[in-house]
Amino acid sequence: MNKRNIRPHAAHHVFEESSNATGLATCELPSEHLDPESELVRGMLEELDDVIFAAITGDAAALAEAQKLWPKVLDEIGFELAEESQEQYLRYAIQAIQHFESQEAHSPERAIAALEVISLLAKT
Numbered sequence: 001m002n003k004r005n006i007r008p009h010a011a012h013h014v015f016e017e018s019s020n021a022t023g024l025a026t027c028e029l030p031s032e033h034l035d036p037e038s039e040l041v042r043g044m045l046e047e048l049d050d051v052i053f054a055a056i057t058g059d060a061a062a063l064a065e066a067q068k069l070w071p072k073v074l075d076e077i078g079f080e081l082a083e084e085s086q087e088q089y090l091r092y093a094i095q096a097i098q099h100f101e102s103q104e105a106h107s108p109e110r111a112i113a114a115l116e117v118i119s120l121l122a123k124t
Contacts, residue, residue, distance in 0.1 A: 045077075050062075058107070059112075067120060
């Protein structure tokens with residue numbers, strides 16, 4: 001044993017998977033092991049649907065919850081499984097903004113809420 005009490009250990013694992021454009025080895029993401037039809041994925045996406053759609057229409061409590069839930073969903077199931085939902089939320093938020101800016105449904109507060117959801121979803 002040396003003076004600093006450092007013990008040698010086995011060599012680190014060498015990645016043999018394919019490499020990406022940077023030349024770095026790629027590895028599997030945890031979300032690649034999740035079944036898109038699993039109860040976990042479905043449950044998280046259903047909860048996210050409820051929260052995001054309510055936030056888009058101006059529910060402040062739902063917006064606060066969405067700010068916590070969106071990153072959690074991305075961490076737990078991965079962007080690949082949440083991407084389709086994200087696209088639907090963005091389309092709906094854009095439609096909501098257009099609706100809330102119109103003369104017959106004029107509601108700047110609700111339009112701003114939809115913009116805040118777009119901002120949240122764009123932080124991926």
